[in-house]
Amino acid sequence: MSPGTHRQQAARPLGPRDAAVTVRELRKTFPGVVAVDHVSFSIRPGEVFCILGPNGAGKTTTVECIAGTLKPDSGRIKVLGIDPIRERQQVREQVGYQLQSAVLPAALRVEEAVRLFASFYSRPVSVGDLLTTVGLEDQRRRAFGKLSGGEKQRLSIGLALVGSPRIVVLDELTTGLDPQGRRSVWQLIERLKGRGVTIILVSHHLDEVQRLGDRLAIIAAGRTQFVGTPVELRRATSAGSDSDRTLEDAYLAFVDDVDPREGTGS
Numbered sequence: 361m362s363p364g365t366h367r368q369q370a371a372r373p374l375g376p377r378d379a380a381v382t383v384r385e386l387r388k389t390f391p392g393v394v395a396v397d398h399v400s401f402s403i404r405p406g407e408v409f410c411i412l413g414p415n416g417a418g419k420t421t422t423v424e425c426i427a428g429t430l431k432p433d434s435g436r437i438k439v440l441g442i443d444p445i446r447e448r449q450q451v452r453e454q455v456g457y458q459l460q461s462a463v464l465p466a467a468l469r470v471e472e473a474v475r476l477f478a479s480f481y482s483r484p485v486s487v488g489d490l491l492t493t494v495g496l497e498d499q500r501r502r503a504f505g506k507l508s509g510g511e512k513q514r515l516s517i518g519l520a521l522v523g524s525p526r527i528v529v530l531d532e533l534t535t536g537l538d539p540q541g542r543r544s545v546w547q548l549i550e551r552l553k554g555r556g557v558t559i560i561l562v563s564h565h566l567d568e569v570q571r572l573g574d575r576l577a578i579i580a581a582g583r584t585q586f587v588g589t590p591v592e593l594r595r596a597t598s599a600g601s602d603s604d605r606t607l608e609d610a611y612l613a614f615v616d617d618v619d620p621r622e623g624t625g626s
């Protein structure tokens with residue numbers, strides 16, 4: 361939509377009662393597939409909000425609608441008070457989306473990748489600061505193809521941070537990392553949270569959700585089945601079972617109760 365066809369809204373500072381993101385009754389279909397239907401939740405400023413659910417449940421579809429890269433069929437999304445489709449440029453400046461690392465050319469050096477991505481934003485962070493944040497100062501001249509899995513992952517997180525976003529979307533944060541690599545990425549997320557960045561984390565790893573997540577949503581059969589804290593999830597599924605069940609036990613008990621036919625064909 362061209363400027364002038366509607367009044368442009370600016371992302372504004374949030375008050376303590378404002379949500380960073382609201383999703384209401386989101387529906388998105390692809391030919392022959394209802395990817396999500398009836399997905400609703402709110403994300404508070406500065407929290408780590410985790411999105412969980414079985415493969416194909418619609419988690420990535422949901423975060424792509426939040427980032428403005430997919431257009432919902434219906435429903436309402438607000439990101440920092442603005443509509444991610446109508447104000448796509450505004451949202452792009454405010455929301456960092458972790459790119460799948462495989463899309464970078466193997467010969468591109470770390471520093472070049474950061475400079476390239478910085479050129480897309482009006483207020484990028486300095487290259488040196490960013491490399492320090494993600495612990496890649498010593499690899500700045502190294503080609504992307506020569507980085508370890510953990511270094512690639514840290515670079516892809518760094519590229520999501522290059523525009524100084526207020527919200528960061530991280531999809532499959534630590535998949536493929538060794539225990540040391542996972543810890544170092546978790547510490548990075550904790551530092552970001554300490555700076556007040558709102559973090560949306562799509563994850564299959566319940567230990568990661570337990571460590572980092574303030575609240576979580578479970579999407580299954582195309583719908584939000586649960587929104588709450590990890591403690592609330594354990595409480596919601598603890599009736600009649602032993603008290604030391606893990607978050608993963610609670611999650612599985614919850615998802616196993618969902619009727620897979622619930623969300624199909626609607």
Ligand SMILES: Nc1ncnc2c1ncn2[C@@H]1O[C@H](COP(=O)(O)OP(=O)(O)OP(=O)(O)O)[C@@H](O)[C@H]1O
Binds near residue numbers: 395414421
């Ligand atoms: N571009 C697309 N075209 C057609 N179908 C799609 C497209 N993107 C997603 N889908 C389908 O929509 C459904 C939801 O996919 P989505 O990637 O959002 O799930 P997910 O919860 O992120 O899955 P996973 O945990 O496996 O990554 C799936 O059935 C998927 O095949």
